[in-house]
Amino acid sequence: MLIGKAPEFKSSDITPREKFLNRRNLIFGGLAAAGVAYEWHKKMPPLYTPSVEASSKLATVPGTFPPVSDPVTPQGKATSYNNFYEFGTDKADPKANAGKMHVRPWTIKIEGLCNNPKTVDIDALLKFKPLEDRTYRFRCVEAWSMIVPWVGYPLAELIKFADPKPQAKFVEFTSLADRSQMELPGGFDWPYKEGLRIDEAMNPLALLTFGSYGQTLENQQGAPVRVIVPWKYGFKSAKSIVKIRFTDKQPTTTWNDMASNEYGFYSNVNPGHSHPRWSQAHERRIDASVFPKTIATLPFNGYANEVASLYNGMDLNRYF
Numbered sequence: 001m002l003i004g005k006a007p008e009f010k011s012s013d014i015t016p017r018e019k020f021l022n023r024r025n026l027i028f029g030g031l032a033a034a035g036v037a038y039e040w041h042k043k044m045p046p047l048y049t050p051s052v053e054a055s056s057k058l059a060t061v062p063g064t065f066p067p068v069s070d071p072v073t074p075q076g077k078a079t080s081y082n083n084f085y086e087f088g089t090d091k092a093d094p095k096a097n098a099g100k101m102h103v104r105p106w107t108i109k110i111e112g113l114c115n116n117p118k119t120v121d122i123d124a125l126l127k128f129k130p131l132e133d134r135t136y137r138f139r140c141v142e143a144w145s146m147i148v149p150w151v152g153y154p155l156a157e158l159i160k161f162a163d164p165k166p167q168a169k170f171v172e173f174t175s176l177a178d179r180s181q182m183e184l185p186g187g188f189d190w191p192y193k194e195g196l197r198i199d200e201a202m203n204p205l206a207l208l209t210f211g212s213y214g215q216t217l218e219n220q221q222g223a224p225v226r227v228i229v230p231w232k233y234g235f236k237s238a239k240s241i242v243k244i245r246f247t248d249k250q251p252t253t254t255w256n257d258m259a260s261n262e263y264g265f266y267s268n269v270n271p272g273h274s275h276p277r278w279s280q281a282h283e284r285r286i287d288a289s290v291f292p293k294t295i296a297t298l299p300f301n302g303y304a305n306e307v308a309s310l311y312n313g314m315d316l317n318r319y320f
């Protein structure tokens with residue numbers, strides 16, 4: 001299978017960091033001025049290097065979305081304290097280990113109950129719609145939070161392109177699982193899977209995300225493409241996606257499958273509904289320089305105006 005599989009890793013594929021950065025700056029200077037920087041992949045040979053070296057600027061257009069007044073979490077913090085269990089269960093593991101992952105070439109398979117099933121190349125996907133800067137609150141189920149300027153376009157655009165059939169009610173996301181590039185620790189049923197109801201996925205806040213802080217995602221953040229669903233606990237935001245499938249049944253998802261009493265399918269941020277082992281009423285900001293360090297958690301992570309109507313008539317204690 002071709003999906004998400006990169007060619008064999010050869011040491012000759014590695015571009016020395018200095019050389020690469022210089023070349024990038026050269027190409028970039030001209031392109032950025034012309035406003036076509038997001039097409040940079042076209043101009044460059046494929047590079048199979050760790051993301052720290054491959055991370056590049058992404059040109060964005062102004063978008064409209066609810067502003068966040070809290071200070072943005074420093075980039076170094078948001079990219080060194082991560083959950084990406086494929087690379088290990090410690091918060092420092094993803095940064096230490098995800099450099100091994102090849103993010104080019106990369107394809108995303110669109111399948112299931114849709115009229116336009118297709119395998120799409122990541123660079124085509126990246127250029128499909130203008131990229132926006134979207135600064136979002138992000139709240140992990142483990143009660144920490146950060147504020148990150150993500151770069152992407154609404155997931156709704158990809159769903160419209162896929163053109164789901166009327167029977168399709170859910171969309172399932174599958175992450176890469178490749179033992180040659182990842183640890184894939186035991187005790188999990190890899191690949192990592194997540195899912196949303198289609199109307200949730202179509203909400204303008206749900207972002208198909210290619211970057212953060214104006215640059216392509218670091219591997220540990222889920223390069224080359226992930227989902228960001230800011231009103232839900234972090235685990236709903238699947239990383240390094242290789243497949244999107246439309247289905248009429250609620251898909252099984254990694255954490256819900258592991259412990260359905262602890263991690264619901266919906267997992268909307270809800271300060272009133274405790275996790276069986278801890279309260280969800282507060283969150284610790286991973287940015288140590290902000291005060292206070294612990295703040296009250298908001299319903300739907302502060303996005304109630306935008307998303308609460310999706311759940312009208314639902315008992316959110318039952319469908320947590």
Ligand SMILES: Nc1nc2c(c(=O)[nH]1)N[C@H]1C(S)=C(S)[C@@H](COP(=O)(O)O)O[C@H]1N2
Nearest residue numbers: 082083084085140175192234235237238239
């Ligand atoms: N494929 C995959 N996606 C994943 C995870 C993971 O382990 N594997 N962890 C989730 C969890 S629990 C959180 S909190 C966020 C973390 O995103 P961040 O590292 O960019 O903060 O990614 C989510 N997406």
Ligand SMILES: [Mo]
Nearest residue numbers: 140141234235
């Ligand atoms: Mo999380």
